[in-house]
Amino acid sequence: MALQQQHCEACRADAPRISDEEAGKLRGEIPDWKQVEEDGEEKLQRQFKFKDFAQALAFTNQVGDLAEEEGHHPALLTEYGKVTVTWWTHKIGGLHRNDFICAAKTDALFDERT
Numbered sequence: 705m706a707l708q709q710q711h712c713e714a715c716r717a718d719a720p721r722i723s724d725e726e727a728g729k730l731r732g733e734i735p736d737w738k739q740v741e742e743d744g745e746e747k748l749q750r751q752f753k754f755k756d757f758a759q760a761l762a763f764t765n766q767v768g769d770l771a772e773e774e775g776h777h778p779a780l781l782t783e784y785g786k787v788t789v790t791w792w793t794h795k796i797g798g799l800h801r802n803d804f805i806c807a808a809k810t811d812a813l814f815d816e817r818t
């Protein structure tokens with residue numbers, strides 16, 4: 705089943721970080737995202753472009769709603785015409801399958817806009 709249709713699982717502190725092999729496979733489904741390391745933690749990051757701040761803020765709130773639904777939350781940087789979304793799993797200090805699911809769902813929100 706495509707990542708976009710999947711849902712986040714409750715993530716436990718002892719959950720394993722995703723393997724490099726699995727991450728490599730899943731990154732193929734979210735080609736617009738880059739994997740970055742910040743404070744020693746692997747994260748997924750993408751910048752979305754908009755025509756103005758109001759559109760950027762509306763998308764920010766949609767991603768916020770997604771996060772609340774999934775119980776999994778990103779870092780969101782909202783600027784004029786841009787939103788930078790960063791997903792990682794705080795509990796395990798790195799990437800979990802949940803982060804790839806949420807990145808794919810974030811793409812779906814962006815693609816669904818009129």
Ligand SMILES: C[C@H](O)[C@H](O)[C@H]1CNC2=NC(N)=NC(=O)C2=N1
Binds near residue numbers: 715777793795796
């Ligand atoms: C209690 C609550 O469910 C947990 O703190 C959740 C909330 N959202 C979360 N979001 C992310 N990205 N990582 C977490 O470890 C996390 N934990």
